[in-house]
Amino acid sequence: MAMNKPYDICIIGGCGHAGLPLGLAFANQGKRVVLYDKDEKAVRGINAKRMPFMEEGGIEVLCRTVDSHLLHATTDISVIEDAPVLVIVIGTPVDEHLNPRLHDVMEVVRQIVGYLSDEQLLILRSTLYPGVTSKIHDFVRSLGKKTGVAFCPERIAEGRGLQELTTLPQIISGCDPQSAERATSLFSLLTPDVVELSPIEAELAKLFTNAWRYINFAVSNQFCMIANGHGLDFQKIYQAMTYKYPRLQGFAQPGFAAGPCLFKDTMQLSAASNNNFFMGHAAMLVNEGMPNFLIETLKAKVGLKDKTVGILGMAFKANSDDSRESLAFKLKKLLELEAARALCTDPYIYQPGFVGAETLIKESDIVILAAPHSEYKGLCIKGKYVVDIWNFFGEGVKI
Ligand SMILES: NC(=O)c1ccc[n+]([C@@H]2O[C@H](COP(=O)([O-])OP(=O)(O)OC[C@H]3O[C@@H](n4cnc5c(N)ncnc54)[C@H](O)[C@@H]3O)[C@@H](O)[C@H]2O)c1
Missing domain, CATH: 3.40.50.720 (NAD(P)-binding Rossmann-like Domain)
Incomplete structure (x- = not known):
């Protein structure tokens, strides 16, 4: 990871039920984590060491990592430029016709794409409709950016994320071998058990689970x-x-x-x-x-x-x-x-x-x-x- 950035990892949707435990887990390993989220109340609360929802063991890690300046939350989108690794963990619901709302995740990518640089790795962590990783990769490339793109699905049980992130194997996939390698080395900080699939296989693995x-x-x-x-x-x-x-x-x-x-x-x-x-x-x-x-x-x-x-x-x-x-x-x-x-x-x-x-x-x-x-x-x-x-x-x- 490049060391000339103020943070090691930026989590987009970092104040949510999946994003926050992930940020806490990386900060707990000594990584400098910034949580970018549009929810001002949650951002303020996290910086004031208040958990926005129940998470086993969360408050202890939150207090420790905020105090040691390893974890910080912000609503400032320009923070995207300040970390070599970005992880998107926003919600991916279905609409009233039970079809996936692809618009949500594509919209976030559109919002951040202007801040992306070629050296960065963009990890998609939200549960995605099959083919969306490749669509996002193509979109980023179509704008002339060489940012790496990976898909590493979140599989925690809500509320027990902190414990499960270091005990469950991680499924990782990359749109190219370098991105897969970088994603593997990142998640190896949490667990030695990393399983690699192609992006479409990983998307299906999460939905099948x-x-x-x-x-x-x-x-x-x-x-x-x-x-x-x-x-x-x-x-x-x-x-x-x-x-x-x-x-x-x-x-x-x-x-x-x-x-x-x-x-x-x-x-x-x-x-x-x-x-x-x-x-x-x-x-x-x-x-x-x-x-x-x-x-x-x-x-x-x-x-x-x-x-x-x-x-x-x-x-x-x-x-x-x-x-x-x-x-x-x-x-x-x-x-x-x-x-x-x-x-x-x-x-x-x-x-x-x-x-x-x-x-x-x-x-x-x-x-x-x-x-x-x-x-x-x-x-x-x-x-x-x-x-x-x-x-x-x-x-x-x-x-
Ligand atoms: N909840 C879980 O324990 C869990 C477990 C496994 C997988 N997942 C998957 O993880 C993803 C996230 O789920 P969740 O439960 O954490 O959702 P959530 O709603 O709790 O969190 C999403 C966060 O993203 C933020 N956000 C949304 N749009 C944004 C934007 N444009 N810019 C900045 N921030 C934005 C929201 O404010 C919120 O804090 C989903 O795809 C879900 O299926 C969740």
Whole structure:
């Protein structure tokens, strides 16, 4: 890396859920990292040593690296010129028709391209629609720039990034051998386990990874629905199936499979296969149908019209403050139509109208555990109809 620049690495979208852990991980290895982000509030917070969201071990590393001037956040785009390596980690959602919004990532590239120089390496870290790395490479070349381009997909589980960045293998790919080599040496700072693919292979590897997980959850959720349709406790069957049976290792447990990545990446893969990814669509129908399944089952078993129903945990998953694409909100909407009253609580998310967990339990006839936060372990929910598709309370998965 050239040493005449003030920073070693600039992360674009550096205050986000994937960008910030990556910046912290590199700064933790002694690299001088600048986080470029358009979110002024997050930038101010990070420079004042405040984490914008929950991340295991994040606050300690943030304080240490800001204090030692290894990590700095800015909204000033000209900082792009100040590091030999640039990493783009902005969001890559799907649109209302479930097609990838390629515009977002191309727009960022357009914004930064004027600042790029031939010696720099541009690493794309966002999850990308197949072929976009090569498109970005061609665009940069069309402007006469020789900047290296690489694609190295992020595969962390949100909230555990700092730990996983140094324990999971890194998939890297480059548009030319030098870019791949530079990306390999960069990620070797975090882990000795680096696997090289071509850009299109790496783009598919990332989408396949998330689609596989999404389908795995859907299989379990559908089995759970079938077992419950027979009036049975799915947990009992699941335990028997997986007991000392290695071939079912990794078979997910039922739950709300949601969040900002799995759904949209499965839909990106579908769009990339002429919408012929039937298993991906089937998984979407099952996973997104889970709240409807709970409502229909409750309507048939106990009735909802005169009931107050409390939703415990509004985040998209346990021990997270991220409500993006959370199925708890879909459940809330359905309950507002079908039940007398819907109450919501979450220790990490506050919205007007939300109540504390104790109030929710006291006032509800039915309590649905939507996000199994650790805090809920000790809760006393006696005398209520409890719906726990996660088997978090250990009472089985029978609605
Ligand atoms: N969240 C995760 O744990 C995770 C895990 C694996 C992969 N990914 C992938 O990483 C990418 C980022 O996801 P995320 O969850 O971190 O998104 P995010 O929304 O949390 O973060 C994106 C950041 O980019 C910033 N940004 C957006 N446009 C910008 C611009 N034009 N200029 C400067 N900053 C800009 C935003 O302000 C935000 O801080 C996505 O492609 C996602 O699929 C995320």
